[in-house]
Structures are given as structure tokens and as C-alpha cells.
Amino acid sequence: MFRSRRNALVKRLWKQRIVLAVADNEAVCKMESHQELEMKSVVHSVLKRLKEAQLEALVQAVESHGAEPSGCVLVPRGDLRLGRRTSPPHVICCQLWRWTDVWQPFELKSLHWCETANEHILICCNPFHWSRLYKPESPPPPYSIYPQDLVSPKDRAPREPVSMETGGSNQYGSYRSHPPGDSSGQFLPQPWCTLAYWELRCRAGRLFPVHKNGINVFYDLPQGNGLCLRTLTGGTTRESVIRSRQNIGLGITLWREGEGVWMYNRSQYPVFVNSPTLDLPNTRPLTVFKVLPGYSVKVFDFEKSKYYQIVENAKLPDGPFDHNAVRISFAKGWGPNYSRQCVTACPCWLEVMFTVAR
Known part of the structure; x- marks a missing residue:
């Protein structure tokens, strides 16, 4: 038997x-x-x-x-x-x-x-x-960090993630003056990143802090844990948004590993991502990379981000720029090669704001 x-x-x-x-x-x-x-x-x-x-x-x-x-x-x-x-x-x-x-x-x-x-x-x-x-076709060249050029992380205050779209910080308010806690009143550590879900130009739901090393972001599943986007939908009836929601499916997984953050595409459709550390220093606008189903890519490198900020040209006339934020669009791309010129034209997208030392 x-x-x-x-x-x-x-x-x-x-x-x-x-x-x-x-x-x-x-x-x-x-x-x-x-x-x-x-x-x-x-x-x-x-x-x-x-x-x-x-x-x-x-x-x-x-x-x-x-x-x-x-x-x-x-x-x-x-x-x-x-x-x-x-x-x-x-x-x-x-x-x-x-x-x-x-x-x-x-x-x-x-x-x-x-x-x-x-x-x-x-x-x-x-x-x-x-x-x-997944490896971008034109990866950034090797870089080196000189310790004398960097302030020790121990001497830095943690930077609260601030959305470049809303200007608001996370829902806990000031971390230093109002420490977050759970329902039992216990202290929770500073999240290593905060997620914001967007539908076109409208943010759906509150900002979502991430404390565990890994987080699943999906549309609607009967099992598993993470950020369920169906509970955050903004109530729009636009057909493009509704169609894109249905294509999110299993979505993506983000996890912190060492000094970097990886993204895994679990869905059946490509996702599109731009990140300051996937490009050369001083690149404007950032390249949008297409990540196929089943692929994972290192979307953010904390050490490389510090180095890039040191060598950045302060005269770049591009307005406000967040060195510690990644944008991920589900199924739809944006930029010079697409009909959508900016991420706010994408039906369903995610803003990932990293908590780093200032």
C-alpha cells in the first residue's frame, strides 16, 4: 500500500x-x-x-x-x-x-x-x-567606499521614510517622540522599510511598516500573510485599474538579506522597477527595469546608496529626489519606452521607502 x-x-x-x-x-x-x-x-x-x-x-x-x-x-x-x-x-x-x-x-x-x-x-x-x-543589461560599475568619507552608522539618527508623493511620514508619526507599539503596548523596533500602495495618483490605504525580514505583497489569497492589496483598494472604477488588480495575483516578495533588499516576482506577469542603486550615480531619470515572472533582483543596496549620495552632483536640476525609495509597478511599465511617462500613470504600483541612517 x-x-x-x-x-x-x-x-x-x-x-x-x-x-x-x-x-x-x-x-x-x-x-x-x-x-x-x-x-x-x-x-x-x-x-x-x-x-x-x-x-x-x-x-x-x-x-x-x-x-x-x-x-x-x-x-x-x-x-x-x-x-x-x-x-x-x-x-x-x-x-x-x-x-x-x-x-x-x-x-x-x-x-x-x-x-x-x-x-x-x-x-x-x-x-x-x-x-x-535577474541582472540588468548595463549594471553599474564596481564602486568602493572609503571609511573616512562616511559617518559611522552608530553616530547617525534613523531616517524616517517620507513619501515623495505625499510628503508624509509613516502612520506612527515621529519615531523618536512617539515610539510605536502593538496592541499590548509593547515596543516595536523601527521598521526597515515602509510600503505605500498607489492606484494612479491616489494612494490606497495607510502606509504599511515592515519589521520582519521578508514581506509578501499580493492581491487576494486565502492563505499566507503579508500585505493584501485588495483590502487597500481605493474604490476607483477605472477599467485599467480593475484589470491590473486582477493581474497582480501572487504579487511580489521583498526581503532583506545582508546589506541589500531583494524582490521576487511571484505573479504571472512582469513587474517594472526603478531604484537609485540599479543605475549609475547621478542618473536622471532612473531606468525602469522589466522583471519577468519567477525572477528575483537586488532592488536596493544600502552601502551603495551611501556611496552614491557622497559622489552625487549637487547641481543636478531635477528637484526633490529620494535616494532611499524604490517604485514597483504591477504589469505596466513607464518611462521613455512606454506610453506612460511617469509612475503615477501606472494603474497599480508600490512605493517602498527604506529606513536608513541620515
């Missing part, structure tokens, strides 16, 4: 694989068939070593396409032979269920909810615990 249960789970997983369309050429069809048989043999040998609970977690992740939370699926590190090449098990699983064109481990980045980021013996082969690593 237990063997038949395991076999049924393995068959369900194999059925969910991404099947590539092949040409009518007989030789090509035979080659594809041979490769698929090799893949099937390797994958089945890995899956049959998993415990039933691990197989169930993998089935849950694959069949829900990452919509339902699922645990890590651990296998020993070490490359597996697939024809004339070898690949790590997590790369093969990502090829099978997410991206057929992924070949190397450096193309992938583990997501913050994966518990095996620092594991040296085992590796997680749950494909929805990984993302594709």
Missing part, C-alpha cells in the same frame, strides 16, 4: 513536467525522446529516495505552481549525470517544473523562505524555493 502511494506521487510529479514541443523532423523527435527517457530515469531515481512526506510537499508545490506554502525537499549535494553533462539536483528539478533553459547553479537564487541557504551537505530541490537571478 505504501509503495503504491509513493509511486502514485511520483507519477503525479512526472505528469506535471514541462513538455517541449518538438519539430516534425523524425531525427529531432528521436533525439528529444531519448533525452526525455534519460531525464525520466534520473528524476525517478531521485524521487524514489524521498520520504513520502517530502514527495507530498513537492507535489503540493508543483501542482499549485508555488501558490501554496510548501516545505523544503532535501537531497544530498552532488551532481547527477544526464547524458554527457552533469547537473545538481535542484537545477534538474527547476528545469523539469519551471524553466527548461536553466543550466547552471549560478543562474538561480534561493528564496528567503528556504531553510537550507547555509546547508553544506544537503540542498533543497523544491523548485519553488528558487528564483531565476
Whole structure:
């Protein structure tokens, strides 16, 4: 009975694989068939070593396409032979269920909810615990920081996030004069970022402070926690806004890792982002980058932001500029290459304001 249960789970997983369309050429069809048989043999040998609970977690992740939370699926590190090449098990699983064109481990980045980021013996082969690593076509050049040019963070007062669109700070008011607290009156630490959700030029809901290392921003889901945008909608009846809301779906995940902040696109549509630290110093206006579904990108670098502010040209005639804010639009881009020239023309977008030392 237990063997038949395991076999049924393995068959369900194999059925969910991404099947590539092949040409009518007989030789090509035979080659594809041979490769698929090799893949099937390797994958089945890995899956049959998993415990039933691990197989169930993998089935849950694959069949829900990452919509339902699922645990890590651990296998020993070490490359597996697939024809004339070898690949790590997590790369093969990502090829099978997410991206057929992924070949190397450096193309992938583990997501913050994966518990095996620092594991040296085992590796997680749950494909929805990984993302594709996005790199802008023209990344900024290397930079260096000279300690004598920077004031020690210990000597700086924390900077409250202020929206460049509203000019208002977060809903707690002054952090120094009115420390925030929860319903029990306990002190809460300063949030590392604050989120503002916008529909065109109108902000929907209050500012949302983020204290945990990671936060999900989604439209409407029956499970999970984070910022649910459906509860913040501004009540507009404009068709473009309503359509864009429906496309947000699983939305994005933001998480702080070391001295940087990463964004993972969980939705089925691209998201568009601009950030001071994704561009060269003194760049105006900021480049808008298109991040495809399944990709993650380092949207903000705290150390690079400090350096950029040191080397900035004070004579730039561009008016107010927030060095510590990122803007993310769901499904719709803006800028010179789009019909929308500014982010306030986008139907649904997010402003992320980081709390940094002044």
C-alpha cells in the first residue's frame, strides 16, 4: 500500500513536467525522446529516495505552481549525470517544473523562505524555493567606499521614510517622540522599510511598516500573510485599474538579506522597477527595469546608496529626489519606452521607502 502511494506521487510529479514541443523532423523527435527517457530515469531515481512526506510537499508545490506554502525537499549535494553533462539536483528539478533553459547553479537564487541557504551537505530541490537571478543589461560599475568619507552608522539618527508623493511620514508619526507599539503596548523596533500602495495618483490605504525580514505583497489569497492589496483598494472604477488588480495575483516578495533588499516576482506577469542603486550615480531619470515572472533582483543596496549620495552632483536640476525609495509597478511599465511617462500613470504600483541612517 505504501509503495503504491509513493509511486502514485511520483507519477503525479512526472505528469506535471514541462513538455517541449518538438519539430516534425523524425531525427529531432528521436533525439528529444531519448533525452526525455534519460531525464525520466534520473528524476525517478531521485524521487524514489524521498520520504513520502517530502514527495507530498513537492507535489503540493508543483501542482499549485508555488501558490501554496510548501516545505523544503532535501537531497544530498552532488551532481547527477544526464547524458554527457552533469547537473545538481535542484537545477534538474527547476528545469523539469519551471524553466527548461536553466543550466547552471549560478543562474538561480534561493528564496528567503528556504531553510537550507547555509546547508553544506544537503540542498533543497523544491523548485519553488528558487528564483531565476535577474541582472540588468548595463549594471553599474564596481564602486568602493572609503571609511573616512562616511559617518559611522552608530553616530547617525534613523531616517524616517517620507513619501515623495505625499510628503508624509509613516502612520506612527515621529519615531523618536512617539515610539510605536502593538496592541499590548509593547515596543516595536523601527521598521526597515515602509510600503505605500498607489492606484494612479491616489494612494490606497495607510502606509504599511515592515519589521520582519521578508514581506509578501499580493492581491487576494486565502492563505499566507503579508500585505493584501485588495483590502487597500481605493474604490476607483477605472477599467485599467480593475484589470491590473486582477493581474497582480501572487504579487511580489521583498526581503532583506545582508546589506541589500531583494524582490521576487511571484505573479504571472512582469513587474517594472526603478531604484537609485540599479543605475549609475547621478542618473536622471532612473531606468525602469522589466522583471519577468519567477525572477528575483537586488532592488536596493544600502552601502551603495551611501556611496552614491557622497559622489552625487549637487547641481543636478531635477528637484526633490529620494535616494532611499524604490517604485514597483504591477504589469505596466513607464518611462521613455512606454506610453506612460511617469509612475503615477501606472494603474497599480508600490512605493517602498527604506529606513536608513541620515
